[in-house]
Amino acid sequence: MNASIERVKVEILLDAPLCDLVTRMVEEAGAGGYTILLALGGSGRNGRWREDRVTGADTKLLLLAVAADDIAEAIVRGLEPLLDSYRLIVMTTRVGVVRGDKF
Amino acid sequence: MNASIERVKVEILLDAPLCDLVTRMVEEAGAGGYTILLALGGSGRNGRWREDRVTGADTKLLLLAVAADDIAEAIVRGLEPLLDSYRLIVMTTRVGVVRGDKF
Amino acid sequence: MNASIERVKVEILLDAPLCDLVTRMVEEAGAGGYTILLALGGSGRNGRWREDRVTGADTKLLLLAVAADDIAEAIVRGLEPLLDSYRLIVMTTRVGVVRGDKF
């Protein structure tokens, strides 16, 4: 795709109570923006969960930020200390973007 | 993965009021289908937003279409004139799909 | 990204009534976990649909599981017999993950 530039899509699966903390870190790493999706349910080592819990404490979110390589790396590095204790999942994918100058 | 064929996943982040317009363009580009997810919130150059706005005007959607290379390119090309004025974000990723004949 | 290991992200678009069946199969293939997002609407060969149907029968979900190559392959192989009759869409993408030992 000719008009397209390569960038990194960082996807972070996180618990809702951590949202403020994680978005702050993403912004501090220099990301120009991010978008958050709501997860409906899932399963992991701590058992199954679904969204229709009263206790918002284990609602999960999927944060998605498109960024240049160095910023993506800064995001991931910034989160690393949190990964184990907060059980975040972080994925990075190379994607083509149009309007690459934006990120 | 033996049974898998390469296709392009096009992801478009768009404002809800543009949904009709963008889906029409995706269909006209020849895509066999698409799926839409709701974004819960985000942040960009225009500040933060969250879904619990009364004003649906800045609800964001994530449209996702799997397509063959040429169709994906047509989708992206078709959207290009809209990108700046409507502040869409368009990402393309190579993905493996099963049932590749479908797309 | 130095700390990052390659894994496969398997994305499965499925009808809500099949959720139990598919998650069971994903678990049986050995995946350590998965996360489910709700789709809001879409279009395919069977026409358009949106989420605000009473009839939950055609609500669509997007299941997302990060797994090692062999497990991802097992997931896809396990689902293959269902693909045509249940009209699932299965995508696989190579992603970088941190905490790769987890998957």
Add this chain to the structure above:
Amino acid sequence: MTTLLSPMVLFFGLGALAAFARSGLTIPEAVGKAMAIYLMVAIGLKGGVAVAAEGFTPDLALAAVLGLTLSVVLPLPAFWLVRRVGQQSAIDAAAIAAHYGSVSVVTFVAGIEILKLAGPPASGSMIAVLALMETPAIVVGLLLARRATKAGGITAGRILHETLFNGSVVLLVGSFLIGLAVGKEGYTQIAPVFEAGFRGILCLFLLDMGLIAARRLSETRSLTLQLTGLALAIPIMNGLVGTLLGAMTGLGTPDAAALGILAASASYIAVPAAMRMALPEANSGTSLAMSLGVTFPFNVTFGIPLYIWFARSIAGS
């Protein structure tokens, strides 16, 4: 016909018009579900409280037997018609037949209210009949499809379980039993929500149903003229047969009308979900367009008054 000008039918029409005019009006799914849950709990409770007062009458047993019979038998002519007239495959015809043998809670609720507006109401025990009629047609539909339901490892037991314990059956039966247990005195303390609110919420719910039915109709690609005709003919036929059967076997006039309404109504919640699992090859677009896009609106506007009129005519003759 005065029922056509009742607020409930008018709100249904408003929703349909809004959808056809491609208005941006939408009602969030969570809200639609909340209203459905409210209506089912309210109707279950009221039925239970009524039966607690009336006691279990022979009429209830009779109505139950009639309902079960109808739910087993009605898929058969529907299957035959959809194959012959509708030109559908055996699997599609079986799925559609299951929809028409089963029932629609919302059609029933609307019917009960229209009955009440027009004269003596149906007895509370008809809610139990409603619950009994949800499942059998699904089994008959699967038998008609002439195949073991083992696609993708889904067993028949699994599907039966899903159907017997689907949300609306559990809510209806559960609330019915709670109403039975607490009786009139227990009900009084929680009654305001379920009594005063009922018709207003039903209006808003029918507004939503109008939107949904009309959108389904305008987005479908698989509805032929023949299938549209059948989506009108089958409910009329079933409704008249149900009413007649009730009247002939000695149910009271309102209960005969209610049985007709149940027979005429077509499922668009429980059956589609079951078919999606058990007969995934069936085209769910076709069956939903018929039951939700054509039959439901027809019943709410013209069908219900017709079955009531028919029940009264037989009784008067």
Add this chain to the structure above:
Amino acid sequence: MTTLLSPMVLFFGLGALAAFARSGLTIPEAVGKAMAIYLMVAIGLKGGVAVAAEGFTPDLALAAVLGLTLSVVLPLPAFWLVRRVGQQSAIDAAAIAAHYGSVSVVTFVAGIEILKLAGPPASGSMIAVLALMETPAIVVGLLLARRATKAGGITAGRILHETLFNGSVVLLVGSFLIGLAVGKEGYTQIAPVFEAGFRGILCLFLLDMGLIAARRLSETRSLTLQLTGLALAIPIMNGLVGTLLGAMTGLGTPDAAALGILAASASYIAVPAAMRMALPEANSGTSLAMSLGVTFPFNVTFGIPLYIWFARSIAGS
């Protein structure tokens, strides 16, 4: 001023405080929409029932003409002020002007209730005026932006359709017509939900609006001092002009106040959506911060009592 201590205003304040204190309190979007739908249906129905009783009076025609005129004319001074004082581009100024020419249903509903608490209520027909005032300012705004709205293949017809058939117009007008059709007797059967619940739901809805308005205000990046001043000055100006116009042309005092409230209110639902399509280059952050973050709270707390007081003062003089 007693209205400031009414539960409605206090709940609005609670929501705003919760947002400023960065409390975790949120009201799910589906619930906010449900309450908005409820309020619009209730107010439409009541208006229709009232007009069914009152009949179409010359006052209604007069109020309609006045409302349309205001909606066409008011964007002009707003545009001029936003360009000069606010230092915005023509496109941004046009978008903002459209917001102020159009109306806010919630401001209107709150105003109607505060009017009712304080004395004789506005007549039911003002709901029709509300519906008439939603759209014209959008057209004027687009003309002010001096460009054919053809960005990305979106035609002017398309935008007009979206605006004329947007959800709130359809609900308001549809419920109004249903109220007109069923009249007082038809309304009685569904009234409990829409009467008894109204003020309580309005409280909860204003709690939500307080949260939303305050969050909008604290998250915005584009609100200058000048724009904040204009977001206070324009509604005051428009409100006084609307009230005066109503009083001078002979509308009753409560209707003149209601017209002032409509003129003063700024859209934050229909217009932003239309502008997003038609003038995508306009900064929606600025216009929403003004209409939702500043003007709406001002109107709910100080503006509405001011316009009511003004209407009474003219009448008393």
Add this chain to the structure above:
Amino acid sequence: MTTLLSPMVLFFGLGALAAFARSGLTIPEAVGKAMAIYLMVAIGLKGGVAVAAEGFTPDLALAAVLGLTLSVVLPLPAFWLVRRVGQQSAIDAAAIAAHYGSVSVVTFVAGIEILKLAGPPASGSMIAVLALMETPAIVVGLLLARRATKAGGITAGRILHETLFNGSVVLLVGSFLIGLAVGKEGYTQIAPVFEAGFRGILCLFLLDMGLIAARRLSETRSLTLQLTGLALAIPIMNGLVGTLLGAMTGLGTPDAAALGILAASASYIAVPAAMRMALPEANSGTSLAMSLGVTFPFNVTFGIPLYIWFARSIAGS
């Protein structure tokens, strides 16, 4: 015991049965949240209106001091028991102890209603005590975990803020203050929604809670026999201690029972969220399975009647 046959408890049981039968019944999260918001606003308002009528009594100050004391002290034996009997790590035990020192709004609301059904109601000021008891146990829990809460840059101040301003505290306290401000006359205009609807909505909410608690119980992997025993023993112990303390210090019988209910109840909303931030290593599965899956159902069915009976027995002796 008649309270077990109250509609509220029966709906809770229906929800639990539906979940255990793996029925498809779900109540959308938005709807559950809406009901929770409604209940908290209603209970806050009623409390405030009651205190506006009663005035601030010395009893209120006494109840506040008792509530704060219990919330600080009760985590200590719970921590010890969970470490010794439950064999959990210090961090897990601290998190669990915080849950049991804090309170559950829903248990309290159910308790207040059951009290009211059975005799003289608790005084409105107990709502203020409820709000006071949400936070202190969290601080104690963090101290028990013997570590500065600085994981990932989250400061103690941040966590305190999140807890003090969490949604339910803000809603309860805010509505309480609004009730206090508007008094009986101001409340009358909005009362229908909050009075007539209360018990019916509580039924539907408990239906949802039954589903959620039972699902939590059946999906958990970390609940041992010992932990299940503690999830029954700790609330009984706390409930009896709270009731006794209230009775001995001279609170009226209903207020002593209410204090017992508060002491017995375990948080499953505010505390889990705080622990997720402050003690992320703690296994939230275990603490939620105990508080939501075991203690909550126990309290709603057997615990509340027990504490009420105990309060009356002491008073009668």
